[in-house]
Amino acid sequence: MHELAVTESILEIATRHAQQANAARVTDIYLVIGQLSSIVDDSVQFYWDTMAENTLCQGAQLHFKRIQARMRCQECQGEFELASQLEPCPACGSFRLMVAAGDEFYMESIEVENAPEVI
Amino acid sequence: MTVNRVQVVENIMNANDQVAQINRQTLDKAGAFSINLMASPGAGKTSFILKTIEAMQPEYKIGVVEGDTAPVTIDADKITAAGMPAVQINTGGECHLDAMMLKAGLQQLPLPEIDLLIVENVGNLICPAAFNLGTHINLLVASIPEGDDKPYKYPNIYRGLEVLIINKTDLLPYIDFRMEYFRQGVEMLNPGLTTFAVSCKTGEGIDVWANWLRSRMAAPRQV
Numbered sequence: 103m104h105e106l107a108v109t110e111s112i113l114e115i116a117t118r119h120a121q122q123a124n125a126a127r128v129t130d131i132y133l134v135i136g137q138l139s140s141i142v143d144d145s146v147q148f149y150w151d152t153m154a155e156n157t158l159c160q161g162a163q164l165h166f167k168r169i170q171a172r173m174r175c176q177e178c179q180g181e182f183e184l185a186s187q188l189e190p191c192p193a194c195g196s197f198r199l200m201v202a203a204g205d206e207f208y209m210e211s212i213e214v215e216n217a218p219e220v221i
Numbered sequence: 222m223t224v225n226r227v228q229v230v231e232n233i234m235n236a237n238d239q240v241a242q243i244n245r246q247t248l249d250k251a252g253a254f255s256i257n258l259m260a261s262p263g264a265g266k267t268s269f270i271l272k273t274i275e276a277m278q279p280e281y282k283i284g285v286v287e288g289d290t291a292p293v294t295i296d297a298d299k300i301t302a303a304g305m306p307a308v309q310i311n312t313g314g315e316c317h318l319d320a321m322m323l324k325a326g327l328q329q330l331p332l333p334e335i336d337l338l339i340v341e342n343v344g345n346l347i348c349p350a351a352f353n354l355g356t357h358i359n360l361l362v363a364s365i366p367e368g369d370d371k372p373y374k375y376p377n378i379y380r381g382l383e384v385l386i387i388n389k390t391d392l393l394p395y396i397d398f399r400m401e402y403f404r405q406g407v408e409m410l411n412p413g414l415t416t417f418a419v420s421c422k423t424g425e426g427i428d429v430w431a432n433w434l435r436s437r438m439a440a441p442r443q444v
Contacts, residue, residue, distance in 0.1 A: 111237070115233065133233070188372075189409075
């Protein structure tokens with residue numbers, strides 16, 4: 103339920119980078135979200151539609167790229183993809199696991215329209 | 222009109238994390254060790270803080286930041302009654318404390334006088350886990366009546382912990398709580414997590430926790 107704060111942050115980051123690029127408007131925003139990040143896409147989208155109004159990001163499409171969680175076993179050093187939330191290492195049965203991938207939450211890139219340069 | 226792709230690669234929580242870093246510097250400069258205390262509603266956060274204050278007196282001056290979603294000062298009043306400085310942060314309905322809110326709270330406390338600052342987060346097992354506050358350690362108070370399946374249902378909050386408190390052990394005879402099952406879930410999420418079983422009702426286990434805390438506070442701090 104903290105998607106409101108998260109959406110504000112997405113707007114701030116996208117707007118700042120768009121301004122630095124002298125963009126006229128932002129058309130697309132590419133987000134990378136690990137499976138273990140407790141972020142609900144629909145909820146972010148819901149806030150986004152209202153929040154982006156009358157900004158450089160109005161109408162920008164949000165793209166969510168989900169990253170599969172991978173765990174590294176501390177015993178046998180093997181890596182495996184997490185099917186559910188909690189499961190032991192399939193190779194050796196150990197519970198001593200570390201997150202190798204899947205806790206990401208960042209903005210990868212944005213697509214912007216630049217106003218034509220004045221000649 | 223031309224379309225360009227602009228590389229960003231910036232963490233969404235970046236703004237929060239930057240303020241968290243400022244909080245850490247403020248706390249370190251004042252020499253205050255700090256705990257981000259998280260739990261579900263009713264786990265016994267405030268009781269645990271009061272027991273900790275009792276156990277750490279008189280050597281340590283303890284300050285408390287109370288995060289609440291509603292403007293009630295029930296918790297803050299209990300701390301003040303125990304003779305310790307407390308400040309209440311009303312999150313205005315928000316489900317968690319963030320670094321900015323804590324920054325505002327820190328400004329209202331006599332930090333240089335405080336040895337240990339306990340930040341009582343909003344009662345919630347999901348959102349507080351996502352917001353770094355800049356405190357030295359993350360601590361979760363779990364409690365027996367909540368059930369033994371909580372690590373399986375709320376894995377994220379267990380992953381970021383340095384200390385786990387299992388509260389209300391006095392209720393173990395009355396509740397179907399499989400300690401082994403609970404601990405196995407914790408072990409999968411946070412191998413070797415430092416854990417203390419306590420009862421804030423009877424005081425059992427509080428001294429062991431307080432001893433650990435004293436040595437942790439004396440240890441060199443990670444920046």
